[in-house]
Amino acid sequence: MMPGSAVTAESPLVVDGLKSYFITLDGVAKVLTKLSFNLNKSEILGVFGESRSGKTVAARSIVDLLRSPGYVVGGAVYIDGFNIFRDVKRLDKLGAAISSGKEKKSGVRRLNEQEELMSLLRGKTITLVSEHAYGSLNPMQTIGDQFREAILSQNASEICQSIIQREEFTLEDVEKLVSTVEQQPDLPGRKRIIRQWMTDHALFDTRDMIMNAFDFKYGQEDLAQEVFFIASTEKMKTDLEEARNVKSAFDLHSRISRLKVDLARATADKDVELVKDLQTDLNNTEGRLKSLGSFEKIQKSVISGSKHSFIREIALKYASNLLRDFGVVDSGSLLESYPHDLGNVLKQKIALALAFSIKPKVMILDEPTGSFDVNTKLKILSSIKEEHRSRNDLSILIFSKDLTVLSAISDRVLVMYSGNVIEESTMDVLIHDSKHPFTSGVINTFEAAERVSDKTIKLEYTPGFAPDFVNPPKGCRFNPRCKFRMDMCSIRKPLLSSISEGHKVACFLYSEAVEEER
């Protein structure tokens, strides 16, 4: 997997040979050893793995939120083409030190630099929703406050843009909307377009009325006029100057963040010319931002100050609307409540909505449906799917130990076992034609369990437990539990190889390719 090449346009996230180790009392647990996969643009990629397959470790390693005693010690993670673990020498040293039994801490300065860079990427570019997300809400803040902070830290510019567009839209714009809608062949698609338009124009209070207008007056002459009339009632004649200033400031700030990331990459690539150019660009942009005033002050005043209240209002309405899409009906006091007043299902939906509200490019969801009942799970999944559909550039990586969850929304799926990807294919192919013994075993159990009423079916499950990471089995880590084990399996590890279009397996039954020792 070569860095940089055709990767950026297609894959916002590429994981290449990721290695994460844990220091435990019993020794070094080699959880991830050369984990590799691509997440393609706009796709939903599911990762299936039973307990202790390294799912959560992988999720955290990808966003560099793995904490002691866990460490990323090798490999690369390309977020938007930028390798966040570009300091290969340091990682190798760390890995060597850990393997030899001594935990080694890198220079403080380096780690803080890394943290600063990651904080530029996390949020807008990539975000992680952890397992048990209902526990991840700040107990000391109201729900509304948490949305306000999240939305206005990452999306202030878009909010301002929507405010400006609301104040400025004309009848013509509405007419254009109507014709776009008419060109859409299916009803859900039409609704999606309308909803998106309304959000882009900061229209929240009149949402239902506008939808009704489309329902009743669809195809009629005066539809555009009617909609324009309704929507205009939300115009507030607010001061556009303020909104524009705030928008410019936040736009400049995002540009600076992007430039910093590009600069870091150019420095790592040792591209002197590019570094010079980027540096000049960065200096200029920072200068321009400074001329608008202290950005932190602006940010603080937007998020929690006394001015710009209309911006905060819209942010909260946006949040309420998003929550509605997740099936959370706000009786009015939800945004004022604290997390501990709310039930777990509600909190889970809120946590997911929070992540979606910042509109990241890549989302990593670790068990988003947790242990809730089937109906709740399906509702949550359909909300996620809908959100995904209404945006054209969101890529989602979902980790789950529940195959039903993944089958409901994934396009493609990876199967992880003990820190490695052992099979990769589309969802369909996996269900009907899985190749790896572990996967087939799971699918069979799955199907057998579905036919629970037939008492003659013996529930065959794969015996044994997931292996210990400290002393994993030699060769293929699944071999002790495998019905089809051959001699080769306990000596060398099979390499993940293509056996047909879009279907890869790591198993000696299908390919002799062997993973290099390293």
Next chain:
Amino acid sequence: MSYTDKSEGEERLEAPTVTMVLRSRQATKSVKVSLANVSAISGAVITAFYLVIGLLDMVFPGYLGTSGSMSNALTAFHGSLSSPSNIVSLGGSGWYILGGTLYGLPILPVMLAAVKFDLAFSLFVVVVSSLIGLVVGLYAGFFGGIIDRILTEISNFFLQIPLIGLAIMVSYLLGFSFFDLAIATSIAWWPIFGVIVRNKARSVKRATFVASAMASGDTPTKITFRHIFPSILPDFAASVFIELGIVVQLIATVDFLNLDPAFRYMPELGNMMSWGVSSTLLGTLTWWPLVIPGLFLLGFTLGVFLLGAGLKRSIRYKTWRNDQR
């Protein structure tokens, strides 16, 4: 305590985790890990030094040249209340190598004897109160319920009492003996250990591997001793050592303020310091009767603190599942 309490019901039984493999080896492993820790090693050395001094006269009775019971420095070390007022300076002959203090007493041997009394007091208090705290805390942490509530109320009550004020008051005005004071202090001290143990027990209980053990049908007592006990050990041991230092500070303070006539002339580091600021010395530059016992006391509090803090660090190497939140 933790806001995640509400999610307790949601946690499912999971397949055995890495920690199950670790559980039987935790006790020895944690000792191994803590020894690799600079703070713990230096702390252990210093503490051992004081312990040896304290026990020395049991092995070599009379090695300090004392006669009679050591609890009265005047008689044991041949001092006298009407001693001449010139204090022997540093570098004196024989036992006066570190100088002399009030009453004509030599500093070094009295100091060595003082360690014994300070240690006796604090070891008594800490051992008694930590054992009580351990038992109650384990029970409260694991079973919860009414015992837990009672423990919390009692410990909150004791945490709100100014212990020095009480110690001072009861010991002076009621004429408590050394032993009485030790008992009273133990009664006041056990909740500190109880709370530490209980909190750790609760968080460990929530850990998956205990749930797995319960699923395998062990009785609660077995679970307690096999799984929870080793996990609590580092936190508990660390607090034992740190409290040793704090209790010594308590008795030294009480003695420094000359508040209990019963132990006025007892060799004790706080007492020695008070001899060092007695009125006959005020306004002079005779610093060693005050400073030398003071530094010796500091050495002890430093040693136990280093040892305790070092032991606390070994907790990081416990399990990895629980830390990944």
Next chain:
Amino acid sequence: MKSSLNIGKRVFIAVIELLALLIFLYAFLLSAEYTNRSMVLLQSAGTSMGLNQNSFAQFFYFVKDVFTGNWGYVASNYPTLGGFSVMAVIGFSLPQTIFLLAISLLVSVPIVILMGIGYSRRVNTTTRAASNLYIALGMVFPIFLVGAFLRFFLYNTSLIISEPTKNLPYWTFPTHIPVIDGLIHGNYAMASSGILVFIIPLLLMVFFSSSFMLQIYRSGILKSLNQGYLGSASSLGLPRWIVVRNYLMIKGSSELFRYIPTVMTSILTFEIVVEAIMTYRGLGWAFYESIITGSYFGAIFALFVFGIVIIISSFLSGIIRILTDPEASGGELYG
């Protein structure tokens, strides 16, 4: 609805605590009577303290005396104030203590918050190490030792300052706080002596109180750092000032608030020791002198006042917590 129930609970607790305090002090009085009845009788100066009744009835007399201000007298060998009523002695010394306490807290709290922020970075930095050292020093050094050393080297050796209390009258009027009274009377010598008398106790109080409070603040922040919601704040990409303010500092402060009774107890303990060693004539010093001179009532009521301070601060902080802290659920009595 929930709030008023909780507030009711706190009132109930405060009353129980008061009762416990009274019972304890009464038990002490009984033991004092038992060991030294004549002294006790002398110090009650023959007022009807129920000393001729049986123990049970006497308790009610005791409580009545407490609330009517019939607090007995100090022993005759009490320096300068021998024979004065305990009320007067406490009245003379309380202002100094409050003055010292108030200013120490005012200085300590910002120190704690500033040093607490050092824990917000992901990796150990010098600020974090410095804060840890600050806490460690507070635990390793006994407060009396530092006070004794300071007093010996600063005053007794006459190298720096001569003992400031020598330059002041025993009591100043009207507020009994030398600095303030000096300023009121325009007596700058008194005011400056007042400051000198005050400086070392202030430094001692500030250092040890802030070190102790930092311990608690730190544990709040560390609890927060270990929780999932901090990780989610990172993954949402929230700016650092939000994370520090709304996630870390808030948790640190709420933890501190939650443990105010413990904090107050420790601070008052420090106060007693500092006043005794530095001869700072506040309530702690009055308490100490009562002990030394065998003034039973002096000791009892000085401790009573301290107890009241703790009960009130516990009550108030509980109320404030109920009204502001979302995590203070109904179930816990002490929060």
